Amino acid sequence: MPEGHTLHRLALVHQDLFGGQELAVSSPQGRFAAESALVDGMRLESAEAHGKHLLHHYGPDRTVHVHLGLYGTFTEQPVPEPPPVGQVRMRLVGRTHVADLRGPTACELLTDEQVTALHARLGPDPLRDDADAERAWAVISGSRKTIAAQLMDQKVIAGVGNVYRAEVLFRHGIPPLTPGNALDRQTWDVIWADLVELMHDGVRVGRIDTVRPEHDPAITGRAPRQDRHGGEVYVYRRAGMPCLVCGTPVSMCEYQARNLYWCPSCQA
DNA sequence: GCCTTATGTTCAC
DNA sequence: TGAACCTAAGGCT
Known part of the structure; x- marks a missing residue:
């Protein structure tokens, strides 16, 4: 929740x-x-x-x-x-x-x-009108820490958790362990804009849904939906299950005491 | 019924 | 790095 x-x-x-x-x-x-x-x-x-x-x-x-x-x-x-x-x-x-x-x-x-x-x-919050995405970018782009680590750091960006982290990185094909200072500005802009949209959807619907209609398993029949987080997602908690986009088994590892999920093919 | 796990953070060592 | 916090749900027996 x-x-x-x-x-x-x-x-x-x-x-x-x-x-x-x-x-x-x-x-x-x-x-x-x-x-x-x-x-x-x-x-x-x-x-x-x-x-x-x-x-x-x-x-x-x-x-x-x-x-x-x-x-x-x-x-x-x-x-x-x-x-x-x-x-x-x-x-x-x-x-x-x-x-x-x-x-x-x-x-x-x-x-x-x-x-x-x-x-x-607390860092800028994608759900607040007063959020200044520029502040988060300044920190991220100036650090060798991975984007996966920094997205979970509440003083860098507030409100993102393990589900939104996994899903936003998947949706833009970003390898989770990319260092912040290796990201380009355009990629960051896309991440932020997508978080604003996904999280506002989450507030409205009351759960986290991140799968685009064209990848919906109910339509494509590629994999059964999994509901344990309350919504429908690409990679979060789907380790070993086929990627909804390419079919490659979703990867998982423990990273800084949390489970990290990604598609090794879509996020290569 | 019991065991494991979890969308998180802080503190002790 | 690991434990503590202390609740609910799902999987298993």
Whole structure:
């Protein structure tokens, strides 16, 4: 679930369901109890996302910061408020809906200064209007680190995760281990533009779909679709399965403690 | 039912 | 480099 598109979608949903309302904020599990008391009953002014970080702004020095990590979830349901099921770190209750947060890496109250610092340590986000792709290019093109490594570095570019990394590199035939300083400007422009489009699609649809219609296995019959990431993709988690474009088995290796997927033929 | 794995990050050594 | 965090889903028995 949680790459940048998930958090931006949550920000939109929360803005829609809770924005402008005074919320009952609690921590049924207890681990956020002391801090939730400091925003309980306050009006949610706005919700925003930057990369994989979600921010709920209640007022000066009253911003709740959430990072879902690998398996955190945020779920919404209509009122009335049901008894909490499992470990609910934070619960929001508004006029019409209840939202429960489970298993996050981070759920904490930030001062305005800390919010500023958070934004400052994150790179441009393809899903934000204020994103400056030039900043990311300056870092990438000036480094020998591979494009695969830099796409996952949140201070270089915010919101891209393992799925979008694998898919955007595949879609443009880029070998994952290409050093950043060996990429040409045009290739970077194409990567950025495609991330903007793919990730906006992800926000709209609520899952990651990257396969172009002409390669859709349901149409070409080349391979069964695999759904474990929630959408339809070219190479992510398809190791050993035939490439949807050329039929070569998809490669995988462990790279910097994450699985890296690519087509050895299309991305030679 | 049990085991493995995961779209992520931080911290200790 | 590896462990910790601590949840859910899928595959297996």
